[in-house]
Every structure is written in C-alpha cells, then in structure tokens.
Amino acid sequence: MELLFENARLIDPASGLDEMGAVLVRNGRIAGIFLLKDGFSGEFTHLLPSQRFNLKGRWLVPGLIDMHVHLREPGEEYKETIATGTRAAAAGGFVAVACMPNTKPVNDDVTVTTFIRHKAAMEGSARVYPVACITKGQAGQALTEMGMLLEAGAIAFSDDGRPVKDSAVMRLAMEYARGFDALIISHAEELGLVADGVMNEGRMSQLLGLKGIPSVAEEIAVFRDIALAKYTGARLHIAHVSTKAAVELIRRAKAEGVGVTAETAPHYFTLTEEAVNGYNTNAKMNPPLRTEEDRQAVIEGLKDGTLDAIATDHAPHSSLEKEVEFDRAANGIIGLETAVSLSLELVRRHGMNPLQLIACLSWNPARILRVAGGSLRVNEPADLCVIDVDMPFEVTRENLFSKSCNTPFLGQRLTGRVVLTMKAGVVTHSLLN
Ligand SMILES: [Zn+2]
Known part of the structure; x- marks a missing residue:
C-alpha cells in the first residue's frame, strides 16, 4: 500500500528541514522524502488518484x-x-x-x-x-x-x-x-x-x-x-x-x-x-x-x-x-x-x-x-500531521471529540487546523476528502 503526500511544506525539526516537497508512505513507513529543490516533480505516475494527496502547500510535520x-x-x-x-x-x-x-x-x-x-x-x-x-x-x-x-x-x-x-x-x-x-x-x-x-x-x-x-x-x-x-x-x-x-x-x-x-x-x-x-x-x-x-x-x-x-x-x-x-x-x-x-x-x-x-x-x-517518533525519517513509521495554517476552526461542542467541553475557547473561531493525522501509516483523523 502506497500513499503520496505532495506539494507539502515539509517541516522536520530533527533534521532542520523546511522545504517544499513530497513524502511517500509505503506499508506504514516513510519510504521516501523528495524535495522540490532537488528536482522532484511528481513522479510515481503508477499511483492511483486515490493514493495521491495534493496538500497545496499545507504543512506536513512529524x-x-x-x-x-x-x-x-x-x-x-x-x-x-x-x-x-x-x-x-x-x-x-x-x-x-x-x-x-x-x-x-x-x-x-x-x-x-x-x-x-x-x-x-x-x-x-x-x-x-x-x-x-x-x-x-x-x-x-x-x-x-x-x-x-x-x-x-x-x-x-x-x-x-x-x-x-x-x-x-x-x-x-x-x-x-x-x-x-x-x-x-x-x-x-x-x-x-x-x-x-x-x-x-x-x-x-x-x-x-x-x-x-x-x-x-x-x-x-x-x-x-x-x-x-x-x-x-x-x-x-x-x-x-x-x-x-x-x-x-x-x-x-x-x-x-x-x-x-x-x-x-x-x-x-x-x-x-x-x-x-x-x-x-x-x-x-x-x-x-x-x-x-x-x-x-x-x-x-x-x-x-x-x-x-x-x-x-x-x-x-x-x-x-x-x-x-x-x-x-x-x-x-x-x-x-x-x-x-x-x-x-x-x-x-x-x-x-x-x-x-x-x-x-x-x-x-x-x-x-526517550520515545520513538517526532521526526520525518525514511524507514521510520509514518507518523504524520498535516496542518492547514489558514483554515478556520470553530470550537463548538459538536466539533470536539473529547467527552468534555471545558475550554475557555468554546464558541471562538480560531485560525489553523489539523487536517490529517497518521499513526504508523494508519489515518487516525482526516478532514481531507
Ligand atoms: Zn500538574
């Protein structure tokens, strides 16, 4: 099983990377990190459209x-x-x-x-x-x-x-x-x-x-x-x-x-x-x-x-x-x-x-x-988070997954939202279609 996240702003503090590029996930692991500046231009033409996520500049972070x-x-x-x-x-x-x-x-x-x-x-x-x-x-x-x-x-x-x-x-x-x-x-x-x-x-x-x-x-x-x-x-x-x-x-x-x-x-x-x-x-x-x-x-x-x-x-x-x-x-x-x-x-x-x-x-x-993760590294489990820094997030009871809603931000409209979370290659949360 392969998935490609492309047109992402890759931010990896462990290596100091902050570049546009793509991440290939295969069998739950990061199989490749490809940077625009190194000439990556959307290869992997064998992938189906359903396996490609165009992140349109959103942040892709550990x-x-x-x-x-x-x-x-x-x-x-x-x-x-x-x-x-x-x-x-x-x-x-x-x-x-x-x-x-x-x-x-x-x-x-x-x-x-x-x-x-x-x-x-x-x-x-x-x-x-x-x-x-x-x-x-x-x-x-x-x-x-x-x-x-x-x-x-x-x-x-x-x-x-x-x-x-x-x-x-x-x-x-x-x-x-x-x-x-x-x-x-x-x-x-x-x-x-x-x-x-x-x-x-x-x-x-x-x-x-x-x-x-x-x-x-x-x-x-x-x-x-x-x-x-x-x-x-x-x-x-x-x-x-x-x-x-x-x-x-x-x-x-x-x-x-x-x-x-x-x-x-x-x-x-x-x-x-x-x-x-x-x-x-x-x-x-x-x-x-x-x-x-x-x-x-x-x-x-x-x-x-x-x-x-x-x-x-x-x-x-x-x-x-x-x-x-x-x-x-x-x-x-x-x-x-x-x-x-x-x-x-x-x-x-x-x-x-x-x-x-x-x-x-x-x-x-x-x-x-001293736990695994926290970085974007080839061969490591694909733990990923995609952030849309401009997407509004209205904090309402209905929008929260927690059983409780005790937050002073309830009813407020915040800016920036997590749109995808992946743990070891498994999507645990997604707002992407
Ligand atoms: Zn305490």
Missing part, C-alpha cells in the same frame, strides 16, 4: 507528541476515556500522549499501568505512555516501586495534580530515578503558599474578591526541584510553567548545565488572569492563568529554548465540576484539539520559527521522554 494529558480512565470515564481522549488527541494532530497518574485509582501500581497500556493498545487512536506516581497514593510519603513500574511500561514519574511536599521524599525519589535513568516530572507548587487560593494573586483576584495563588508558590517549588536535580544528578522535567520567575530559574539552571527540561501549555501563552473575569470557571486551572508579564516571559522562554515543549495539560471535566461557583469548580481545561491552532499564533504574532514550534510539539517531547 506526528505530534503531547507529554502531559489526563485521560481520566480508570475511574472518571464520564469525563473522558482512553478511547475518547486519544480520539481527541488524533483530531489535534497527536500520535502519542503521556497520561498523568491522578486517575481513580491513581497509577501507583503495575496493575494500573498495565491496564492503561492494554486499553490503549485495544482502543487508542494514539500511543499512550503512562506516567506513574512518585509516591504511593500520591500521598507524598512512601515511594512507588519504580523498577517494576518501568518494566510494566511507565515512561516517567510524577505526582501531577500535587507536588511532592517533603523535600527529603523528593530527594529520595530523584536518587532512585537517577539509578534507573528515569525522568521525574515536577508539578511545582509550594502548597503552604497556595493554601485555598483559586486564581492568580493580584489585581484581578482583588477585584473579583477571590483568594489568590501567588506566583512565588511556583517559583519556590521550581527552585527547590532544580536544586535537588543539581544535587542528585537526576533528570528533571518541570510541568506547566506559568510564571516569569520560573522561566528565569530554568534558563539559569540550563546555562549551568543542570539536567532540567520544561514545558508550558497553550493557555499560558494565550490567556492571562483577565480571562477569569466574570467568574469564568473555564479559566480556572492549576497553576492559574497569570499576568501579561508572565505570558510574555513564557513566550520568550519558548523562543529561546528555555521551555522545551508545549504540552496541553488536557484536563477534562463535566459540567458537574465546572458549572458551579468559582471557588468550588475543578481546575483544568481540555486542550488537545485547540493546541495547534493556539500555538500557530506564536509564529503569526511572535515571530517564532515554524521549525522551533514544531520541535516543541514533536521532536523535543520525543527526546525528553
């Missing part, structure tokens, strides 16, 4: 990888399942996701890790890499059996949703992780300062009369975990960076050679605390939306490579958790299906190089997680 999602299965299948979450991932251009362990029960045991992997293999529209807990029950005390969890297929360790409060426990976790050469993902938050805050602390929280979470709560936690990574030599990844101070700490640590990487999410470079105005529970998340100064710092961090990855922190909730008063509403928004549209603004408005943008969504997460 299948995207999201290193931070919540799939809610097991335990909260009314919000999302492995099937619906990965279907939403495919619609967003993703061929692989790493799912966080705060399910019910939490993923602190090989039976849960194995369940997720089996379910994903049966029903998943994307590869699923389970992230296991650092501590049993995410209680912040006893460490999980890292060796057994890794053997069962855990890709990394995190107590995401909560920080590891006790520095001695985090130190021990990093020492064990280092022994396994495993990745620790930090949900960086100093709980004492978070207290019962529900949004960013500042002008807006005062105006709305809501309890604030100061940005220094993130700064202190990022500082601690970088210090521990430096001390133990462990591989550390900072999740969902939202503040200017955290960006600066990570920049400095990288310059010093500390083994730290970091991600942010599209909402942190798209929105600010202003979005909470009107007590909009779809703008409630953790960490909270911050100030314009923080937003600009996050953008700078992505542009200069301080922040390696764009992850969605896809966090589905039903109306039961969101259509309540702001104080009581659950944290988080869905993000898989809007990530590309929102991230394209970095190129359109902020002068980010398309190669770098795609690196944040594919090649960099692949390297951090």
Whole structure:
C-alpha cells in the first residue's frame, strides 16, 4: 500500500528541514522524502488518484507528541476515556500522549499501568505512555516501586495534580530515578503558599474578591526541584510553567548545565488572569492563568529554548465540576484539539520559527521522554500531521471529540487546523476528502 503526500511544506525539526516537497508512505513507513529543490516533480505516475494527496502547500510535520494529558480512565470515564481522549488527541494532530497518574485509582501500581497500556493498545487512536506516581497514593510519603513500574511500561514519574511536599521524599525519589535513568516530572507548587487560593494573586483576584495563588508558590517549588536535580544528578522535567520567575530559574539552571527540561501549555501563552473575569470557571486551572508579564516571559522562554515543549495539560471535566461557583469548580481545561491552532499564533504574532514550534510539539517531547517518533525519517513509521495554517476552526461542542467541553475557547473561531493525522501509516483523523 502506497500513499503520496505532495506539494507539502515539509517541516522536520530533527533534521532542520523546511522545504517544499513530497513524502511517500509505503506499508506504514516513510519510504521516501523528495524535495522540490532537488528536482522532484511528481513522479510515481503508477499511483492511483486515490493514493495521491495534493496538500497545496499545507504543512506536513512529524506526528505530534503531547507529554502531559489526563485521560481520566480508570475511574472518571464520564469525563473522558482512553478511547475518547486519544480520539481527541488524533483530531489535534497527536500520535502519542503521556497520561498523568491522578486517575481513580491513581497509577501507583503495575496493575494500573498495565491496564492503561492494554486499553490503549485495544482502543487508542494514539500511543499512550503512562506516567506513574512518585509516591504511593500520591500521598507524598512512601515511594512507588519504580523498577517494576518501568518494566510494566511507565515512561516517567510524577505526582501531577500535587507536588511532592517533603523535600527529603523528593530527594529520595530523584536518587532512585537517577539509578534507573528515569525522568521525574515536577508539578511545582509550594502548597503552604497556595493554601485555598483559586486564581492568580493580584489585581484581578482583588477585584473579583477571590483568594489568590501567588506566583512565588511556583517559583519556590521550581527552585527547590532544580536544586535537588543539581544535587542528585537526576533528570528533571518541570510541568506547566506559568510564571516569569520560573522561566528565569530554568534558563539559569540550563546555562549551568543542570539536567532540567520544561514545558508550558497553550493557555499560558494565550490567556492571562483577565480571562477569569466574570467568574469564568473555564479559566480556572492549576497553576492559574497569570499576568501579561508572565505570558510574555513564557513566550520568550519558548523562543529561546528555555521551555522545551508545549504540552496541553488536557484536563477534562463535566459540567458537574465546572458549572458551579468559582471557588468550588475543578481546575483544568481540555486542550488537545485547540493546541495547534493556539500555538500557530506564536509564529503569526511572535515571530517564532515554524521549525522551533514544531520541535516543541514533536521532536523535543520525543527526546525528553526517550520515545520513538517526532521526526520525518525514511524507514521510520509514518507518523504524520498535516496542518492547514489558514483554515478556520470553530470550537463548538459538536466539533470536539473529547467527552468534555471545558475550554475557555468554546464558541471562538480560531485560525489553523489539523487536517490529517497518521499513526504508523494508519489515518487516525482526516478532514481531507
Ligand atoms: Zn500538574
């Protein structure tokens, strides 16, 4: 079986390629990459019209990888399942996701890790890499059996949703992780300062009369975990960076050679605390939306490579958790299906190089997680994503594949949309006819 994607703008951050050309897929693998500048002019005349896709200049990039999602299965299948979450991932251009362990029960045991992997293999529209807990029950005390969890297929360790409060426990976790050469993902938050805050602390929280979470709560936690990574030599990844101070700490640590990487999410470079105005529970998340100064710092961090990855922190909730008063509403928004549209603004408005943008969504997460994919290479599985950067995308309940629709972008018209996702040669999402 052969398919040819022609007249594409091929963007491959792994090789630095950004050229017009074509990709030939044969038996699930990339069989050839042909560039216009090398004289390629649409050979393969043996192919039927149904095997040729004229992409008319659309971007053809490696299948995207999201290193931070919540799939809610097991335990909260009314919000999302492995099937619906990965279907939403495919619609967003993703061929692989790493799912966080705060399910019910939490993923602190090989039976849960194995369940997720089996379910994903049966029903998943994307590869699923389970992230296991650092501590049993995410209680912040006893460490999980890292060796057994890794053997069962855990890709990394995190107590995401909560920080590891006790520095001695985090130190021990990093020492064990280092022994396994495993990745620790930090949900960086100093709980004492978070207290019962529900949004960013500042002008807006005062105006709305809501309890604030100061940005220094993130700064202190990022500082601690970088210090521990430096001390133990462990591989550390900072999740969902939202503040200017955290960006600066990570920049400095990288310059010093500390083994730290970091991600942010599209909402942190798209929105600010202003979005909470009107007590909009779809703008409630953790960490909270911050100030314009923080937003600009996050953008700078992505542009200069301080922040390696764009992850969605896809966090589905039903109306039961969101259509309540702001104080009581659950944290988080869905993000898989809007990530590309929102991230394209970095190129359109902020002068980010398309190669770098795609690196944040594919090649960099692949390297951090040490998984296959994230690049366009001959003989590798055909993991592809086609993006129409001009196509409007109206975010409506009907247009979303996720079971939940808790997004502040609901009802908005975004620009740019994923029109095809292919995982190992299998089309998992298509708007092309
Ligand atoms: Zn988190």
